[in-house]
Amino acid sequence: MKKMNMTLTGLFAAAILLFSSCKKDDADVAIDKTNDGTFKVFTEGNITTVQNLIADTIIGLTPVGQPYGANKFSFFSIENNALVPSSDSATNKWDIAFRGTTIITNAGTSGPGLGGAFVLIGTFDATASVPADSTFYTDTAPLYAIRTGSGKGWYNYDGATNLVTALPGRVIMIRTATGKYAKLEIINYYKKGITPAATAPDNDKLSLQRYYGFRYTFQPNGSKTF
């Protein structure tokens, strides 16, 4: 009996070990990547993905029908993979900030940091380093390092459908507030990462926009290769 108990205890112990080890594996692998419309940050290997970063969503329309928000940037730290409160906007704690289609970096007229950016044509995966002959621009409002305006920087605006599309084949090269480098790709501008159909009602197009989805690779050692 005692022996049996021992065996059972052993089995239990083995089972617990087994289960616990399973649990540990799950925690490593099963990142919840489903885009449910909430703000989420997760890292796989050296790529961090951000979903639904809210960037000054529309709160009303002007009398001539122009949408407007609260005119506030959402600040984000690429080094820490997290949002930064706007009370820290005058510090080196943030690297990149979003307001509507405007993206700023922490330098020049935008902040006290060593930041900067430029837009590279190519794919995210094929961009292995910051090209040697490249120049990082800093913000001199109203002209930003990442140009605003349809087709100039990272997006295209279609006047007929009122849709903002993240241009494919654009990699935003970023210098962080502390002078390190990252490559970033905007994936989508709409909630849940789904651009409304061209034929969707205007209300949907307005209420679902300004939810950034993007991914980036940060090089913490200060070198220009990823």
Next chain:
Amino acid sequence: MKKLIIIGCCCLPVLRITAQLKPFKDSLFSKELSEVVVTATRNERKLGNVAVPVSIISQKNIQQAGSLRLKDILQEQPGLFLTSGFGVGVQMQGLNPDYTLILVDGEPLTGRTSGVLDLNRVTTGNIKKIEIVKGPSSSLYGSEALAGVINIITDKSYDKKLNLSARYGTYNSLDANITAAGRIGKAGFSAFLNQYNTDGYSIRPYSVERSKLPVNRTTPHLNINYPFSNKTSLNLSLRYNYEHIKNELAVSNNGQVTYSYGREINKDLNITPTLTHIFSSKFKTQLRLYANRFEGSQKLSTSVGQGYDDYFLQRFYRAENQTDYSLSKRLSFVGGIGYIKEFVNSTRYDSKDSRKENEVSYGFIQAEWQALKNLTFIGGFRYDDNKLYASAFSPKIAGKLTVNNRLSFQASYGRGFKAPDFRQLYLNFTNTSAGSYSVFGALEAQRIIQLMDNAGLIRQFEADYSRLQALKPEYSNGFNAGFTFFPTRKLQWQVNVFRNDIKDLIEARLVATRQDNTQIFSYVNIQRAFTQGIETNIRYVITNSFILNAGYQYLQTADKDELNRLKEGNYYYTRDENNFSVLLKKKDYLGLPNRSPHMATCKLSYEPASQKWFANIRAAYRSKWVVFDKDGNGIYNKQDEFAEGFVQLGSSIGSSLPYGFRIQAGADNILNHVDVNNLPNAPGRTYFITIGYSFINNKSTKNKN
């Protein structure tokens, strides 16, 4: 292109076999092939002898299909697709509505908006037949005849008759026609009146907005013919079209409703006197004068005070002489000279008081040479000298080889052109609201931008500023080649392969930026594109009463500059299923938007030998087409947004009744395919019933009506 070559190669062995085939003693189709057409050569030729792709839609076809407006019958023709936006336009061989010339009795209709001539404006009530010529015909018709020509030939028979018909259908649509003809002394006259009213409809449920707006249209047409002698005759045609369109909208925005009230009125008046003199059976001359006045006004007022008032007046005057001369049985000529004066006043340019004008002088000549008994060549050219833009030279050559009454081959080359329109020359438009921008016509842009620059308003000239110059016409080199073959006495098979190479397409480009960052656009000659494909039609006489017609078109299009950049690589990107950027593959490129690669039509008709009644069922298929650059890469590819493909099914049945009456009923869009966004002009299923009455009920009018 590869696909076309493959199709071509497949045809070769077929041809080798058929070349040995013995001719038929008589053909079931000889009647159709001996029908006279005028549009392809500008003189009367038998359909079977014409070297370019021509099709005829007869009055009987139009009536049996229950068509009311020109758009109804054109949407059932193979290779034609109707576009929406600024009315209903027609896309031919993959080219936009701007590039198809639409004629009524050989004279052009005017009053295009953004290049589109609304096919709803034309009633089918007095059409004798419609001739459709595909491929460039600018060598005879000048500007716009780049994709082809649709010539609406009205009924001008002067045999005594009085016909009435009325049709009532879904959405309270009423169409009534009166036709009267007769002779007073030597003079013949025919008079026609059409009245069309509809309440319109909304395919958005519970909406005051009408997808198709309530319309009233009135079209009187009077034709008088007076023969001075059996050699000289005078013809006078007077045609008027009045159109009144209501547009009432309610737009709700954050609970606030804005009502708007719009009215559109279009008036179109045409007067065409024609003097014909026949010197001999070999020598004939004709003087045609044409005066056309199109006046369109659109007014919109809204409950919040904003609105617009758009006015457009186009006057088009033309004098033309055409002379036909036969040197011998084998060699004949057609030649002509003409002069066009055109005026436009519009609020779209600056004000309705400022008159824009253009003058065109032109001449054309065409020779037809029967080199061998079964081999005919046609060659010719036209030269248009324009006051406002570069002149245009349009040559054409065509040949037809008739092996026997079962097989013939034809090939043609033509250069077509489209002159810049007044909008592209004179537009002066500034949008002050959303993302404010300006568009200036090519003739105005440099002057206005220089003035602004002198005032220090311009931040920078963009790269395309240097392209601003006198606009050139848009050109197309069109090739068509094909055959007509009768595998059996009951089956006709036609194939036509086409390619249109278009250059100097006029496009609006960013030319300068103002200090306040607003953008200035103007028109420049830029784009190069092509459309190519194959069209095939069969006509099968199943029994003497049952006839099947079927047509299919395969179409490929491309912007040549986009295609070159794609071939060079590393230029266009798209997104994969994870929304990550990837390079765009060439095989995913789709070319020009709003074009279906596959289109098909099919019609089965039944009519007993007695011709007492008839029935038909008609289908038109269009495969899905790309409508929106969803991935934002600037070109159209398989990853973009599409409109759903569809089949439109219609059916009609009719019978002649005693005492000169006839009755017809039918249904259109039986499958009820609706697409609010991409097919706003196509209602759901509709029904109609028509009653006609002929006071003079002799045999010839019974068949026609």
